[in-house]
Amino acid sequence: MLRKGMFIESVECSDLEFSGRRFLLETDSALHSILASSAENVLVNRVKSRVDCGIPVFRQADEDLQPKSxxxxxxxxxxxxxxxxxxxxxxxxxxxxxxxxxxxxxxxxxxxxxxxxxxxxxxxxxxxxxxxxxxxxxxxxxxxxxxxxxxxxxxxxxxxxxxxxxxxxxxxxxxxxxxxxxxxxxxxxxxxxxxxxxxxxxxxxxxxxxxxxxxxxxxxxxxxxxxxxxxxxxxxxxxxxxxxxxxxxxxxxxxxxxxxxxxxxxxxxxxxxxxxxxxxxxxxxxxxxxxxxxxxxxxx
Incomplete structure (x- = not known):
């Protein structure tokens, strides 16, 4: 899941909702703003992140989640x-x-x-x-x-x-x-x-x-x-x-x-x-x- 310490390359939503890009996610307010936006996809740079990102983040409704190999x-x-x-x-x-x-x-x-x-x-x-x-x-x-x-x-x-x-x-x-x-x-x-x-x-x-x-x-x-x-x-x-x-x-x-x-x-x-x-x-x-x-x- 999306969390602090990840390096965010891009957030798929209008700049009016959230304009940040290419930044280290460090604050609760930024995290909540992304989660509250209409973005379905968040592109995370694993190399620049300070936490173990596991896999890229794709925010979807629970019923739409599909297992990936x-x-x-x-x-x-x-x-x-x-x-x-x-x-x-x-x-x-x-x-x-x-x-x-x-x-x-x-x-x-x-x-x-x-x-x-x-x-x-x-x-x-x-x-x-x-x-x-x-x-x-x-x-x-x-x-x-x-x-x-x-x-x-x-x-x-x-x-x-x-x-x-x-x-x-x-x-x-x-x-x-x-x-x-x-x-x-x-x-x-x-x-x-x-x-x-x-x-x-x-x-x-x-x-x-x-x-x-x-x-x-x-x-x-x-x-x-x-x-x-x-x-x-x-x-x-x-x-x-x-x-x-x-x-x-x-x-x-x-x-x-x-x-x-x-x-x-x-x-x-x-x-x-x-x-x-x-x-x-x-x-x-x-x-x-x-x-x-x-x-x-x-x-x-």
Whole structure:
């Protein structure tokens, strides 16, 4: 059960109910506030905690509690640790890029860790990464997309070297968002036209930034630039149509939207995997239906 001495990474509820994140739970008032909130999930960092956490905490009604195997609990703990590690790698790496320093090799360990987590349990990786704080949302989203792209790359029969590029592209695809003010990215109300234009500029911003570095492959550049395009030409930034969108770009688009739909946000609960996949499948004019079906098979 949740108790003092645990290090809390995230609490799944609105900031209006409880805004704390990445802190050591030390007071009764903080503990009671979390328990009194609507949060169903609390993400605990075992490494930073001062007490034996046992397993990650998932607050549910007693009748909804289901027994977990020891193996699954161990896997969940390992994946949580991996997510924490990779988030740190991405944060530091992205900050270096903003400062004009880019070392593509520093992202290699992150790609390996995420690929291994995806192989161990796609379902747990999605479950652990669906809790995204405002400040780390971009990093956790990027690592989740990188992992899902790894899985879809394998299911699509791509070569191993291409799959490695897909993983890296997933980690870097939203780099341009770091140049968008957080006040716009985290806004829960309706966006103004200017704010919407700023957000829609992030693919081009990320592309132009990465284009400065010759070690970044054309595949990674294309995915960064075109992951918001749609099959019917209604996407952005160029309004490309199906015959202009390569398989790797389509893979990123599906993974990007799937993670967004299944993630917790301050203004919405996460959709289930099934709900997200059905919503996307029903919009075959936007997304590649074959890839959506393959995505579903990841969780069978």
């Amino acid at each position: 020891v193996q699954e609990l161990d896997q969940r703990t390992r994946i949580q640790h991996t997510v924490s590690q990779v988030t740190g790698i991405l944060r530091d790496g992205f900050e270096d890029i903003k400062l004009g320093k880019f070392d593509i090799d520093r992202f290699a360990p992150a790609a390996r860790h995420i690929a291994a987590s995806l192989k161990a349990s796609p379902h747990l990786l999605v479950e652990v990464t669906r809790l995204k704080t405002k400040d780390e949302g971009t990093y956790v989203h990027s690592l989740a997309v990188g992992g899902l792209m790894t899985g879809l790359g394998h299911l699509s029969g791509l070569e191993e070297e291409t799959i490695k590029e897909l993983t890296l592209a997933g980690l870097l695809h939203d780099l341009g968002k770091l140049m968008i003010p957080n006040a716009i990215l985290n806004k829960t109300g309706q966006l103004t036209d200017a704010e919407r234009k700023a957000i829609r500029s992030h693919p081009e911003r990320g592309y132009m930034l990465l284009k400065q570095y010759p070690e970044v492959s054309d595949l990674v550049l294309e995915i960064c630039r075109f992951h918001h395009e749609a099959l019917d030409g209604s996407g952005y930034p160029l309004g490309l149509r199906a015959d202009q969108l390569s398989l790797p770009i389509r893979i990123c688009t599906v993974c990007d939207v799937f993670d967004a739909l299944t993630s917790v946000r301050p203004y919405k609960r996460a959709w289930s995997n099934t709900q997200a996949l059905k919503w996307m499948f029903d919009r075959g004019h936007l997304f590649d239906k074959k890839l959506i079906l393959r995505m579903g098979s990841l969780f069978d």
